[in-house]
Amino acid sequence: xxxxxxxxxxxxxxxxxxxxxxxxxxxxxxxxxxxxxxxxxxxxxxxxxxxxxxxxxxxxxxxxxxxxxxxxxxxxxxxxxxxxxxxxxxxxxxxxxxxxxxxxxxxxxxxxxxxxxxxxxxxxxxxxxxxxxxxxxxxxxxxxxxxxxxxxxxxxxxxxxx
Amino acid sequence: xxxxxxxxxxxxxxxxxxxxxxxxxxxxxxxxxxxxxxxxxxxxxxxxxxxxxxxxxxxxxxxxxxxxxxxxxxxxxxxxxxxxxxxxxxxxxxxxxxxxxxxxxxxxxxxxxxxxxxxxxxxxxxxxxxxxxxxxxxxxxxxxxxxxxxxxxxxxxxxxxxxxxxxxxxxxxxxxxxxxxxxxxxxxxxxxxxxxxxxxxxxxxxxxxxxxxxxxxxxxxxxxxxxxxxxxxxxxxxxxxxxxxxxxxxxxxxxxxxxxxxxxxxxxxxxxxxxxxxxxxxxxxxxxxxxxxxxxxxxxxxxxxxxxxxxxxxxxxxxxxxxxxxxxxxxxxxxxxxxxxxxxxxxxxxxxxxxxxxxxxxxxxxxxxxxxxxxxxxxxxxxxxxxxxxxxxxxxxxxxxxxxxxxxxxxxxxxxxxxxxxxxxxxxxxxxxxxxxxxxxxxxxxxxxxxxxxxxxxxxxxxxxxxxxxxxxxxxxxxxxxxxxxxxxxxxxxxxxxxxxxxxxxxxxxxxxxxxxxxxxxxxxxxxxxxxxxxxxxxxxxxxxxxxxxxxxxxxxxxxxxxxxxxxxxxxxxxxxxxxxxxxxxxxxxxxxxxxxx
Numbered sequence: 001x002x003x004x005x006x007x008x009x010x011x012x013x014x015x016x017x018x019x020x021x022x023x024x025x026x027x028x029x030x031x032x033x034x035x036x037x038x039x040x041x042x043x044x045x046x047x048x049x050x051x052x053x054x055x056x057x058x059x060x061x062x063x064x065x066x067x068x069x070x071x072x073x074x075x076x077x078x079x080x081x082x083x084x085x086x087x088x089x090x091x092x093x094x095x096x097x098x099x100x101x102x103x104x105x106x107x108x109x110x111x112x113x114x115x116x117x118x119x120x121x122x123x124x125x126x127x128x129x130x131x132x133x134x135x136x137x138x139x140x141x142x143x144x145x146x147x148x149x150x151x152x153x154x155x156x157x158x159x160x161x162x
Numbered sequence: 163x164x165x166x167x168x169x170x171x172x173x174x175x176x177x178x179x180x181x182x183x184x185x186x187x188x189x190x191x192x193x194x195x196x197x198x199x200x201x202x203x204x205x206x207x208x209x210x211x212x213x214x215x216x217x218x219x220x221x222x223x224x225x226x227x228x229x230x231x232x233x234x235x236x237x238x239x240x241x242x243x244x245x246x247x248x249x250x251x252x253x254x255x256x257x258x259x260x261x262x263x264x265x266x267x268x269x270x271x272x273x274x275x276x277x278x279x280x281x282x283x284x285x286x287x288x289x290x291x292x293x294x295x296x297x298x299x300x301x302x303x304x305x306x307x308x309x310x311x312x313x314x315x316x317x318x319x320x321x322x323x324x325x326x327x328x329x330x331x332x333x334x335x336x337x338x339x340x341x342x343x344x345x346x347x348x349x350x351x352x353x354x355x356x357x358x359x360x361x362x363x364x365x366x367x368x369x370x371x372x373x374x375x376x377x378x379x380x381x382x383x384x385x386x387x388x389x390x391x392x393x394x395x396x397x398x399x400x401x402x403x404x405x406x407x408x409x410x411x412x413x414x415x416x417x418x419x420x421x422x423x424x425x426x427x428x429x430x431x432x433x434x435x436x437x438x439x440x441x442x443x444x445x446x447x448x449x450x451x452x453x454x455x456x457x458x459x460x461x462x463x464x465x466x467x468x469x470x471x472x473x474x475x476x477x478x479x480x481x482x483x484x485x486x487x488x489x490x491x492x493x494x495x496x497x498x499x500x501x502x503x504x505x506x507x508x509x510x511x512x513x514x515x516x517x518x519x520x521x522x523x524x525x526x527x528x529x530x531x532x533x534x535x536x537x538x539x540x541x542x543x544x545x546x547x548x549x550x551x552x553x554x555x556x557x558x559x560x561x562x563x564x565x566x567x568x569x570x571x572x573x574x575x576x577x578x579x580x581x582x583x584x585x586x587x588x589x590x591x592x593x594x595x596x597x598x599x600x601x602x603x604x605x606x607x608x609x610x611x612x613x614x615x616x617x618x619x620x621x622x623x624x625x626x627x628x629x630x631x632x633x634x635x636x637x638x639x640x641x642x643x644x645x646x647x648x649x650x651x652x653x654x655x656x657x658x659x660x661x662x663x664x665x666x667x668x669x670x671x672x673x674x675x676x677x678x679x680x681x682x683x684x685x686x687x688x689x690x691x692x693x694x695x696x697x698x699x700x701x702x703x704x705x706x707x708x709x710x711x712x713x714x715x716x717x718x719x720x721x722x723x724x725x726x727x728x729x730x731x732x733x734x735x736x737x738x739x740x741x742x743x744x745x746x747x748x749x750x751x752x753x754x755x756x757x758x759x760x
Contacts, residue, residue, distance in 0.1 A: 010750050046348050050746060059331025060347040060746075061355075068336040 008047045015040055016048060020055035027056050030066055034073055043077045079114045079121035081159055083107075084138040088127030095148070096135040100124065102152040103137075119159070166237045171244065182210075183219055183230035183241055194219065194243050195252070195281050197259075198317035199231040200366060204624055204689040205646070205673045209322045214315065215255045216281060219243045227251055249285075256285055261292040262340075263369075264312050270370050275684055277368030278315060299343065304352040306359040306375055306532040311343050314371040320344060320363035327673065328647040330479065332357045344371075356482045356745070360475035360647060360671040361529035361680015366687075374529045374681060377550045378560055384521040384549070385428050391513065392521045394429040395501045395580070396420060398436050399527040399591030399676035400554045402698035406683040406691070407558035408568040413694030415702055418573025423561045424525075425574060431509075434576045435524065436583030438501035439590040439599070441720070442472055443711035445737050446494040447603045448728035450666055454639075465490055467642065467657065467664040470596050471739075472496040474534035475671030479647050481744040484654050493738040497590065498524050498531055499540050501580065502547030503736040508724045509580060517545055524551045527591070527679035530671065539739055553681025582716040585616070585703035592696045593645035593675035594621045594628065597668035601632055601641070602710045609635040616709045622700070624693070626673075627652060629664070642667040645675050 008016075019036045023029035033052055038044050044067055053060035067073040085091075085100040100122075104110060107120045114121035130136050133145025137155065144155055165176040170187050177186045187194050198214040200207070212232035219230045222240035227248060230241075242248060260282065267273050302309035316335070321344055324333040332346050332355045346355040364372045384392050405414035424432045450468050457464045469491040471477060477496075480487060495503070501524070506517040524531060528551075534540070535548035552560075561568055576582070586602055589595030598621045605613050620630035621641065626649040632639045642664040644650045650669045656662040672678045677695035678685070685691045708714060725733050 008750060013750055049347070059325060059334065061332055061334035061336075061345075062325070064347040065334035065336045069338050 008051065012041070012048075013051060016051050017055060020052060025055055025057070027058050030056060030058065030063065031070075034063070034067060038073060043074050045075060045077075074112070074123075076112065076114055076121070077118065078123075079119050081120050081140050081162070082138075083120055083122045084125040084128075085122070086126070086128050086130075086134070086136040086138075087124045088131070088134075090127070090131035091135040094134040098149045099135050099137065099147050099152060102149040103156075106152060106156060120156075166235050166239070168235045168237075168239045168241065170241045177235050179234075181235050183221075183228065183233050183235055183239075184217060186235050187219075187230065187241070187243060192243055194230050195284055196231055197277060197281060197315065197368060198319065200317075200319050200322070200687045202673070202685075202687060202689040204693060205327075205626070207322070207327055207673070209319055211318055214259070214317055216252060218248060218251055218255075220245050220248050253285055253287065256282060256287060257290050258292055259315055260287065260290050261294060262296050263315065264296075270313075271373045271376065272370035276370065277686070295340070297340070297343065302351045303375065304357070304359070304533070305536045306529045307352055307357070307361065307364060308373050308375050309352060310371055310373070311345070312371075313369045314343055315369055316342060316344070317368055318344065319366040319368065320372055323362040323366055326648065328358075328360055328362055328671070329651050330356060330358055330360070330647060333363065358475045358478035358482070358647065358671060359530040359533040359680075360479075362672060364529055364680045365672075365678070365682070365684065374553050374556070375532060376556065377532065377552050378556050378563075380550050381523050381552060381560065384523070387521075390519060390521045391430045391515055392428075392523060393431045393433060393505050393509070393580075394424050394523045394525065395433050395435040395438065395498070395505075396424070396525045397498070397527055397531075397591065397676060398439065398588045398595075398699065398702075399679060399682065399695065400525050400557070401702065402591060402677060402695040403527065403682045404554055404558060405568075407555065408561075410569070411694070412691040413698045415698050416568075417702065418575070419568060419571040420557075421576055422571040422574040423557075423566055423568060426566050426571075427560060427564055429523070431577050431580070432574075433501070433505070433580035434583050434587075435497050435501055435526075436587030436590070437580045437714070437716060438497035438504070439472075439587035439596075440584055440711035440714045440717050441500050441504070441737065442494055442497050442590075442596075443586060443599050443603050444717060444721070444728045445500075445733060446470065446472075446492045447600050447607060447711070449492050449494060450600060451604055451608055452729065454665060458637075467662055467667045468492055469657075469666075470600075470668045472590065472596055473670050473676075474498075474528070474530040476647065476650060476669045477741065478530065478533070478744070479650065479671065480654065481741055483651070483745065484658065485743040485745050487654065487658060488741040488743065490657060491741065493740065495540075495737055495739045496531075496534065497587075498526065498534065498548055498551065499739070500737050502535070502540065504720070505580065506542070506545075506547055507736060508720060512579075517542065521549045522547065524548050525554065525557045526551050527554050527676045527682045528672075529553060529680040531681075554679075555681060555683060558683070579716040579719065582714060583706075584711055584714050585706035585709035586711040587714075588703045588706065589699055591676045592699045593670050594623065594643050594668065595675065595699065596670075597621055597641055597643060597666060599711060600666070600668075601639070603712045604639075605632070605634055606710065606712065608637075611635060613710070617704075624674075639666070640664045644668070645670045646673040647671050 049063045053063045087096045137144040137147045173190050194217050197216045200209040210231040212229040217230045218227035220242040221228045299311035321333050324330050401417040405416040453464050457466050471491045502522045505522050510517050531551040535551050540547045586599035598618045628643040630641050644653045674692040678692045
């Protein structure tokens with residue numbers, strides 16, 4: 001029953017507290033607070049969840065429960081260029097899975113994880129509302145349409161020197 | 163609101179608005195099977211997530227089947243609880259549940275006491291038509307509780323107890339779908355969480371997903387070792403519940419039979435934790451009066467209220483959640499630990515044994531006691547004051563293994579000197595009992611008068627938070643009582659904010675106090691059992707010739723021969739303790755960018 005030390009930078013702690021305060025530290029705003037926090041830090045490490053739990057006066061187990069329930073939330077740092085392959089119905093029937101497999105093969109990490117150099121991470125995604133462009137891939141904010149497995153290499157090449 | 167007319171299985175009944183189908187059926191003696199549902203009516207604990215779907219029934223005019231635990235009756239409703247459609251659905255649900263559950267019933271700790279098993283028996287399941295992946299998790303072994311999540315059926319009763327009733331907040335449902343499971347944050351093990359080991363999750367778990375850590379084999383090995391003198395102590399609440407494990411009515415007192423059984427198990431000395439409870443009153447009572455007198459004489463450094471400290475679940479709770487109030491609770495050790503300390507010093511001297519050759523076993527209604535006896539401060543050179551703590555359920559198991567016909571045992575008496583106790587020691591087993599015991603002694607010490615009526619009815623009851631004022635010969639002593647950690651939190655919040663007006667507060671972690679402890683025979687959701695145990699405790703008290711701790715002759719002798727006086731140097735060393743900060747600490751590191759710019 002040992003106490004666990006949670007290390008957090010002062011600046012990060014202040015930012016987090018501000019986020020919680022902007023939602024009046026209300027328990028019911030947990031999902032919104034987590035959403036904002038992930039926007040700031042790129043992911044939701046244990047330390048961040050501990051602070052949010054304390055600020056909103058909910059148990060950290062409950063916070064972790066919410067984080068693990070929604071696939072949008074991640075505890076793994078995302079890459080500088082997060083890759084999302086849409087696997088919604090339209091993209092899926094037009095071969096999104098093969099595209100996703102090709103990305104996994106080339107950057108050598110499974111879905112939900114990040115390359116060791118922190119450059120790319122890869123995630124599945126359900127429908128971005130651009131079904132006319134199926135299959136759709138997002139890299140960061142940039143959208144690629146009608147992506148075929150043999151076009152994946154070309155997309156990654158764009159990020160060679162970045 | 164008028165009454166509703168409802169027909170269940172062709173039987174008519176009138177019920178109040180807001181009555182569920184399950185409750186209405188119960189009134190007609192129709193027992194619809196349930197799994198996730200739990201109702202501890204007397205303690206206002208109701209859990210009906212409608213998640214397991216075992217209790218589904220067919221409602222005339224409704225397209226789908228209705229979960230009876232979470233569906234209110236309406237006027238003119240017609241319900242069928244065992245139509246072929248219902249039976250098929252119920253069977254399918256249970257088979258799916260069983261298809262993701264281990265089949266090791268023969269060697270499972272809960273076999274014979276498992277709600278999942280009894281439901282499978284009730285529904286006549288003979289084969290499981292579904293086969294597929296099974297959930298597997300690493301078992302989590304803490305000092306007191308064993309979590310085996312392979313056996314979790316996601317009823318989430320433990321979550322209800324941990325979060326809403328106890329407000330400890332260690333357990334939560336995590337992930338979703340097939341991966342869903344109940345776990346502490348970040349899937350840490352319990353030992354690295356804020357778990358207090360109160361064991362209320364264990365008390366309500368329908369399967370063996372949450373059980374106490376079994377220490378029966380260690381106890382058997384100690385008993386078989388000729389070089390060891392094995393001393394046993396039995397907590398007050400055990401005698402009011404042990405009989406249930408042998409088919410007796412809840413509330414049957416089995417003190418004498420329990421002593422006889424322990425002797426047949428070949429414990430060398432059969433003693434009573436009630437003796438140590440009397441000792442606790444001597445120390446805690448003196449501490450309460452000391453603090454009170456100094457406070458009344460104007461010493462502002464003395465904090466009031468003083469809180470009881472005999473419940474290890476409660477101690478862990480404030481060590482985690484109220485780290486700023488560590489100087490408020492009494493420093494008196496719990497009766498279990500006082501017993502251990504005296505057994506391995508005073509008593510060891512009497513029988514001329516080295517403490518290392520004495521094994522102290524405690525029989526407790528509690529699982530937190532297993533953790534408590536492993537705390538480092540309760541050992542000398544690595545030798546613990548209490549070696550093993552086993553639950554009421556574990557004792558029942560030992561008795562059965564030793565081929566003892568418990569019901570036919572004669573009544574026997576505890577051994578001297580540490581088996582002698584007063585009624586005040588007995589009532590430690592129920593909510594309100596510790597403070598009543600303290601009041602009996604403190605009154606006489608404070609006023610110098612003899613207390614004529616020792617029953618303090620104003621301190622007894624079931625409400626989660628109670629308050630009472632006791633007249634101490636003109637001085638009005640204000641007492642608060644809470645049972646269940648959620649209720650304790652409310653009183654503690656008042657203490658923290660300075661709003662509390664109490665002089666003394668008694669807190670017990672479990673609803674009902676020790677009689678409802680996590681180590682007791684399972685109540686299976688029937689709170690009437692807890693009430694019967696409480697009555698038994700007060701009956702035992704009333705039948706004792708001595709009912710005030712300070713009149714216990716063996717306690718008086720212990721002070722004369724060994725301890726000196728309450729709160730004296732020796733008493734302080736052996737009978738008092740200190741508390742530790744245990745909450746997770748947020749360490750702020752200077753921001754790197756700022757640090758570099760300086």
